[in-house]
Amino acid sequence: MPQLDIQVSVEETGWSSEEELAEQAATVLSVAADYLADAEGQPFPAHPVEVSIVFTGDEDIRAINAEWRGKDKPTNVLSFPAYPIAPGKMPGPMLGDIVVARETVEREAAELDKSFDAHLTHLLVHGFLHLFGYDHIQNDEAEQMEATETRILAKLGLSDPYAGQDPINDLER
Template sequence: MSAGPEISLEIAVEAGEWGDVTALEALALAALDAAAADLAQREGQPFPGHPPEVSLVLADDAMMAGINAEWRNQPKPTNVLSFPAFPLVPGGMPGPMFGDIILARETIEREAAELGKPVDAHITHLIVHGFLHLFGYDHIENNDAEKMEAIETRILASLGLSDPYGDTEPVLHRRDDDR
């Protein structure tokens, strides 16, 4: 897949041990670039003419539990939360700031171990997942979940990562009509 719209990324380490933020920034930019290219080319998603901004907030479980309690009335940590800067439906024109993606380190590490996958692969999946939420994709209804999961799987396959919803090998040969 050719290059898609450029994304400007701002990273804020708010809580937790995140290690080499430069390496994490490169990982996040690769995930966001692949997701933006896929949405533009495969889903017809419009993008503004200038590089829009995504904020990646790196948190720990305690911080994430507080945010989750405040915004979702669920006082427990979760792996990723997304907060769009402006309400958007898939296919709508986003503004100059897409929004915030917040990651919780301990939850991500625990889940990666349980799934038997590298932490970086799980982080990549969650960044793609959060990015899709910024564009209005959701997984509450089954048909919406199937659509979102198919897009996520396709983006991750373009990065050489396996299907997080089933397959153990990259799904590089999935047909377009499998969505």
């Protein structure tokens, strides 16, 4: 069973308490890590791998998105792998960082007619997969990533967030 060391930082008002977010993140990422190890053959080191999650807002994530991706607009989640790896390759001791924007998550959840927690869960899984080298730049990559997300979300009791949609590649965002 993979071991994770999850560090949580809440940097914007309006989020649940740090303890609640840490508990939700631990549940979600543990299920995702177990799925990756069991179903996808993802290796994990014997020691815990560190994941940092920053819960922030649109203003901060817009600045990060502009600096690192050249897109001067808020987004829902950003991931920054500590070391570049491909799916199925051994991660290092530090997996990387996930940054989530509350206002965008709220807005998208309302637009998608989902609960905030269900959408946040999806975005945590999405961001976590990026740390393992999953991507959605090309359609075939998007299909693989979305299928893996959907199977993990099913283990968490959530429905397919992509049902009835074409794969979303990063060139469209």
